[in-house]
Amino acid sequence: MPELFSDEWMATFQHEWNAEPELAEDLAKFGFNSVIGYGYKGDRNPKAVLIVENGKVEAAGKFTGQDLNWDLRADPDTWDDWLKSPPGLMGLGMAFASSSLQFVVGDYATMIKDPRMAGPFLKSFSVMAQLA
Numbered sequence: 466m467p468e469l470f471s472d473e474w475m476a477t478f479q480h481e482w483n484a485e486p487e488l489a490e491d492l493a494k495f496g497f498n499s500v501i502g503y504g505y506k507g508d509r510n511p512k513a514v515l516i517v518e519n520g521k522v523e524a525a526g527k528f529t530g531q532d533l534n535w536d537l538r539a540d541p542d543t544w545d546d547w548l549k550s551p552p553g554l555m556g557l558g559m560a561f562a563s564s565s566l567q568f569v570v571g572d573y574a575t576m577i578k579d580p581r582m583a584g585p586f587l588k589s590f591s592v593m594a595q596l597a
Contacts, residue, residue: 469544470503470512472526477596479515479525487588493520495581502528502536505544506567511536535571548597551590554583 467473483489497520502511514531516524539547543565552560554577560566561573576582 469541469548472513474596475513475515475525475527478593479522481592481595482515482522482589485588485592488585488592489520489522491520491581491585492517496520497582497585499534500531502531502533502570504528504536504538506538506540506564508538511538511569533570535576536569537571538567538569539565547590548594551594552587554587557587557590 467477497517499515499517501515501517503513503515504511510530511528511533513526514524514528514533515522516531539560543560557566558577561568566573576586
């Protein structure tokens, strides 16, 4: 398996995201556009980004200073755990409440209360786990 958040891993994540109707198609229904960063707690910048246009990932790779709409951070062990067993809504809520999952940019509470975004957000962790 390629290293988490490497260019190769992100390219595979992009492919799998776009192939998953509960992500690409559901997000396209309301014109979801976003730049999403992923990385580790305590790092100055995220490791990688997805650039999503109308629900579909148009680009994925290393963070190079893009303006982010979302920036999700967790410890390496937490990411590893989620790759083995993707979290559900309760698990993500607990991770957020305990700061195991941090949103450096973006508002978790607003996102998780919007059913149009909450379902695809959860599904993104399942798609990540498929790459493990």
